[in-house]
Structure formats: C-alpha cells, structure tokens
Amino acid sequence: MTHWSRTWMVGFSLVASSAFAAEAEKLEAPAATYKLRYKFQSGETLRWEVEHRAEVRTTVGGTTQTAETNTTSVKVWKVSEITPDGDAKFVYSVDSVDMRQKLTGRQEVRYNSKTDKEPPVGFQDAAKSVGVPLTTFVMSPTGKIVTRSEHLDRSANQSSHPSIPLPEDAVPLGHKWSFDYEVTATARDRAIKKVQMRQQMTLDEVKNGIAIISVNTQILTPVRNDPTIEAQLVQSESEGKIRFDIDAGRMVSLQSDLDKHVVGFQGEASSLHCVTRFAEKLMPGELKAAAKPATVAGPQPPKTSAPAAIAKPAPKAPAATTRRPPARRTR
Numbered sequence: 001m002t003h004w005s006r007t008w009m010v011g012f013s014l015v016a017s018s019a020f021a022a023e024a025e026k027l028e029a030p031a032a033t034y035k036l037r038y039k040f041q042s043g044e045t046l047r048w049e050v051e052h053r054a055e056v057r058t059t060v061g062g063t064t065q066t067a068e069t070n071t072t073s074v075k076v077w078k079v080s081e082i083t084p085d086g087d088a089k090f091v092y093s094v095d096s097v098d099m100r101q102k103l104t105g106r107q108e109v110r111y112n113s114k115t116d117k118e119p120p121v122g123f124q125d126a127a128k129s130v131g132v133p134l135t136t137f138v139m140s141p142t143g144k145i146v147t148r149s150e151h152l153d154r155s156a157n158q159s160s161h162p163s164i165p166l167p168e169d170a171v172p173l174g175h176k177w178s179f180d181y182e183v184t185a186t187a188r189d190r191a192i193k194k195v196q197m198r199q200q201m202t203l204d205e206v207k208n209g210i211a212i213i214s215v216n217t218q219i220l221t222p223v224r225n226d227p228t229i230e231a232q233l234v235q236s237e238s239e240g241k242i243r244f245d246i247d248a249g250r251m252v253s254l255q256s257d258l259d260k261h262v263v264g265f266q267g268e269a270s271s272l273h274c275v276t277r278f279a280e281k282l283m284p285g286e287l288k289a290a291a292k293p294a295t296v297a298g299p300q301p302p303k304t305s306a307p308a309a310i311a312k313p314a315p316k317a318p319a320a321t322t323r324r325p326p327a328r329r330t331r
Helices: 003-028 124-128 227-232 284-290
Strands: 045-060 063-082 088-103 109-112 135-139 145-150 176-186 192-207 210-219 238-245 250-263 271-282 321-323
Touching: 176 227, 210 250, 227 250, 238 271
Parallel strands: none
Antiparallel strands: 045 063, 045 271, 063 088, 088 109, 088 135, 135 145, 176 192, 176 321, 192 210, 210 238, 238 250, 250 271
C-alpha cells in the first residue's frame, strides 16, 4: 500500500468514526419532555366560547325523522382561591346561550338568553342555568377533581368534568395516558347494564409553547350485540384535538367530532345516524390575560422580597348515567 493510500485510509477512518460517534450521540440523547399543568390566579375569570352542533336521523317502521340542534354558549370559570395544597377552587357558570332546534315537519325553535325574556317550551331548563353558579370544583394541577358541589338539580345542570386529566410526570412526544370510568344503560330486556368507558390522550406535538393533544373516547364493554344500549351511547365515542398552552396552563381550544350509525335499536328495520361537532375556544380577552404570570396550582415556594358551556344535549335515545372517577364529552 502506497503512502497516499495509507493516508487516505486513515483520513476516511477518522471521518467515519466521527460521523458514527455523532450519530450515536444523537441516538443516546434523551428525548425532550414536557410538564403539563393547570395554572391559575386567585380572582381571575376565564371564558370560553362553546359550540355544539348535532344532527340525529332516526328511521323506525319506515318513517324517518331528523332533529338538528345548534347551540352557542359562553362558559365561565371564576377562580376564587388557590388552596394551601395548590389546588384551584373555581365556580363554573354560563354567561349566555343561543340555541336552535329543528325537527322534521316542525318550525325551527330558537332561544337567545340575551334577547328573549321567556324561553320557549323545551328550553326552560337551559334558561334556568344561565347567569347562575352551576358547579363549584376544586381541581388539582393535573386536573384531578378533589371536590365537586352541584348548585342546581341535575335536570337543569348537566355540567360534566371541566377538564382533561394531565400526566403526573413530564412526558415526551407520543406519550399516551388515559382514565377509565363507568356509565349505565338500559338493555333491550330492561335490565340495567354497566358499561366501561375509556378516554385516552396522546401528546402529538408541541409548537410555539402549545401542546397538541389527541383525545379518543372508547366503549370498552362489548355492546354490539344489543343495539338498544349502543343507541344510548351513540354520542359517547368521539375523536378530537386539544390545544393546551403550556406556559399559561390552560386549554386554548378543543374540537371533537362524531359520525356514528346504529342499526336495529328498535327492531331490525330501525336505524340511527348521529353526526356531531363540539368545540371550545378561549375568548380573545382571556388569551391576553393568560399572558400574565400565572400562579401554578401546586405547592408554592416561600415569598421573598423579589417580585368551563351549557349546551343543550342533542336529541338521542335515553341518555346513559355517567359516574366518572375524580379526574375526565371532554364535553
């Protein structure tokens, strides 16, 4: 081997070794992780614009009927205090609601709480729920509900879990977490059946401080053999995306969609087709307020000298009764 050949081989070996070492370092480098926490200030008020659209088409005995609803409301959280344990105590209410409903063969019915003094028939419960405290929550930084107190009868107050749970530890992209809960439904033979549900979240990406989280709700208990139960849970399965501001510690927006078809819920020739969209968006004034330093809901260091909408449920089969564990149709 000539001197030139030996020199070339040595140089190539050094370059290859350097490239291999750099690649190995990349592979061994720990993945970036993100700590997701709710953060609030005592005394602050947050508002979200909530939209719920639904179209439910049922066919029974050769007759088809369609029910369409469209509800826009303003959901409010008033944070009264941060407890010594770092949990946030807040009151959930609804500032306003604009509701429309149209059934096959009937005129559209509409109610706007800002302009209508009296609600039409069928909207009385929604009207009672506007401008009054509905539920008081105490929620941990990870979204666990510590205590919950309802201020109206469940017939008028259908508020659900105000948040999604967050993982306990800092997590990388692709991390999945979930929680299970239980609902009850009435089977075809009129027996009460317990149905296990699961809501699963996935951290898809983080861009400009906003975490994009996929949310998927699943029915774990097999119900395909009883369309009667399946029809009652028709709006329980959905998929959506949540945008969560990591620094501000609050949900910026949510959108979930459903397109579900059930056959045989009232005889072999019956069918039910449900298409819904549920969306929430933090209102512009709240986005500005979120830019202020927020109090982390969690134990705070010693001080030094240095400085959730009520939407009218879409027409559907008799609703299942939900019993969720502390820390959750997102609506």
